[in-house]
Amino acid sequence: xxxxxxxxxxEKVKRLISFYSGHEYLWNPRxxxxxxxxxxxxxxxxxxxxxxxxxxxxxxxxxxxKFKNLRTVFTREHSMVLKSNKVGCSNNLPxxxxxxxxxxxxxxxx
Numbered sequence: 001x002x003x004x005x006x007x008x009x010x011e012k013v014k015r016l017i018s019f020y021s022g023h024e025y026l027w028n029p030r031x032x033x034x035x036x037x038x039x040x041x042x043x044x045x046x047x048x049x050x051x052x053x054x055x056x057x058x059x060x061x062x063x064x065x066k067f068k069n070l071r072t073v074f075t076r077e078h079s080m081v082l083k084s085n086k087v088g089c090s091n092n093l094p095x096x097x098x099x100x101x102x103x104x105x106x107x108x109x110x
Contacts, residue, residue: 008066012051012058019047020067027067 008016020026023043025033033039044060051058 006056013066013070015051016047016063016066017070019043019050027071 025031048058
């Protein structure tokens with residue numbers, strides 16, 4: 001098996017987002033288990049096993065990096081949409097929810 005160095009398929013990204021949304025302690029510092037490294041490591045290993053196939057091996061660092069990048073892009077785009085709505089600009093900006101990342105709403109602060 002080759003180590004993962006390529007593009008993430010849309011299906012794998014959706015699985016990653018779904019997994020993270022169901023495991024709040026992986027990303028939310030307010031979650032009770034957030035500081036429990038053992039539980040977080042086990043959850044990430046489980047996710048890596050789910051995402052790994054016969055062609056590629058996805059490790060914990062790949063998963064963490066991808067989630068961080070997704071979170072950054074989503075919050076940046078969401079912020080731009082909010083700012084454009086405040087200013088009263090015509091909303092020509094794409095809503096991040098239209099890019100299949102609607103399930104990423106859980107990342108936004110309450």
